Amino acid sequence: MGDFNYKNIDWSRETTPENLESSTDKFLECVKENYLIQHVQGYTRHRQGNEPSTLDLVLSKDEDTVKKNLRIDAPLGKSDHVTIFYNVEIVIDKDNTTKNKYCFYRGNYESMSLEISNIDSENNMDELNTVDAWAYFVDKIKSSMGRYIPVTKSRRGRRHRKAWMNVETINTLKRKRKTCEIYKRNKTSANWETYRLARNRATSSLRSASIQYKSKIAKEFKTDSKSFWKFIKSRTNTKTGVPDLELESGVIETEDEGKSKELNNFFASVFTKEDLNIIPTPTAVNLQPELLEIQVTTEEVFKKLSKLDASKSPDQMGYILKF
Structure with a gap:
C-alpha cells in the first residue's frame, strides 16, 4: 500500500492514455507482469478546484488476501489524501482464549488487610514449620484476593483507543x-x-x-x-520478554519455565567440559564461628515491608503489596 502518484491510470480497465515509454505505462505493465491485483476503485485525492484522482493503491498477489470491505474515509488532519481501511486475511494460529485478570484498582484493601491481620488468631502459626506456615499464609492471601478484588476477562489482541481520546x-x-x-x-x-x-x-x-x-x-x-x-x-517500539522458542525437536516452547531451561542449556553448551575424573582437592577452610541459628524478628520484617512501593505490579506469584 502507498501513494504511487500515477493519476492517469484507469484501474477499472487497467489502461493508461500515456505512451509506452512513460513511467506510468511501465508501472502498469509491471503490475500486470507480476500478477498483482489493485483493490482501490475510488478516488483517493480530493482538492477544491482539482480533478479527483486515484493515487493511493493497495496491491496484493491474491484477490482474497484483501477482504471486500475496503473502505475510503476522511483524510487525516489537513491532508488532501483520504484514509483507506481494509482487512488483510492472514492464516495464523490465533489464540482467542480469554484470561481472567484482577482489577487491582477496584480492590477493597481495608477489608482485605483486616482479614489477613487475623490469620494468626485463626491458626497458631508458631506451631507450624516454615513450609507449612508459608503454604497456609499463601492460601489465605489467595482466598482473600478472590473475595475482595474483582476479576475481569481480557481477550488477547483487543484494540484500545488512545488514552487521551475524550x-x-x-x-x-x-x-x-x-x-x-x-x-x-x-x-x-x-x-x-x-x-x-x-x-x-x-x-x-x-x-x-x-x-x-x-x-x-x-x-x-x-x-x-x-x-x-x-x-x-x-511510545516506544521495543518489546520486552522472550518470544516463543522452537526446540530442536520442532516443538514450540511457550511457557516461561521451559524457555528458561532451554536458554540455560544453550548457554551451558559453550562452556568447556571438564574431565570429572581429575578433580582437584580443595583447600580446607576453617569456618568459625558456625552459623547454627538465624534470628528474624517481626520488627525487621515489618521494616523491610514498609520500604516496598505499594503501587508496584504484583510479583510472579500474583501477590500484591497494597494491602
Whole structure:
C-alpha cells in the first residue's frame, strides 16, 4: 500500500492514455507482469478546484488476501489524501482464549488487610514449620484476593483507543467523516467549506486533548508514576520478554519455565567440559564461628515491608503489596 502518484491510470480497465515509454505505462505493465491485483476503485485525492484522482493503491498477489470491505474515509488532519481501511486475511494460529485478570484498582484493601491481620488468631502459626506456615499464609492471601478484588476477562489482541481520546474529540472526528462523505457525494464550494471547518476543528481537538493528557501525566508524576511509565512504554517500539522458542525437536516452547531451561542449556553448551575424573582437592577452610541459628524478628520484617512501593505490579506469584 502507498501513494504511487500515477493519476492517469484507469484501474477499472487497467489502461493508461500515456505512451509506452512513460513511467506510468511501465508501472502498469509491471503490475500486470507480476500478477498483482489493485483493490482501490475510488478516488483517493480530493482538492477544491482539482480533478479527483486515484493515487493511493493497495496491491496484493491474491484477490482474497484483501477482504471486500475496503473502505475510503476522511483524510487525516489537513491532508488532501483520504484514509483507506481494509482487512488483510492472514492464516495464523490465533489464540482467542480469554484470561481472567484482577482489577487491582477496584480492590477493597481495608477489608482485605483486616482479614489477613487475623490469620494468626485463626491458626497458631508458631506451631507450624516454615513450609507449612508459608503454604497456609499463601492460601489465605489467595482466598482473600478472590473475595475482595474483582476479576475481569481480557481477550488477547483487543484494540484500545488512545488514552487521551475524550468524548468531545470523538464527536469532532465523527463530524469530520460525515462532512467528508457529503462533500464526496456533492462537490460544491459550500460542502468543501463545511468539511474544511470540521477538519480543522477535529485537528485542533486532537492536539488539545493530547497536550492536556501529557500535561496531566507530567504534573502527577510523583503521585502516579505508573501512568507516566505506561505512557512512555506506549511510545516506544521495543518489546520486552522472550518470544516463543522452537526446540530442536520442532516443538514450540511457550511457557516461561521451559524457555528458561532451554536458554540455560544453550548457554551451558559453550562452556568447556571438564574431565570429572581429575578433580582437584580443595583447600580446607576453617569456618568459625558456625552459623547454627538465624534470628528474624517481626520488627525487621515489618521494616523491610514498609520500604516496598505499594503501587508496584504484583510479583510472579500474583501477590500484591497494597494491602
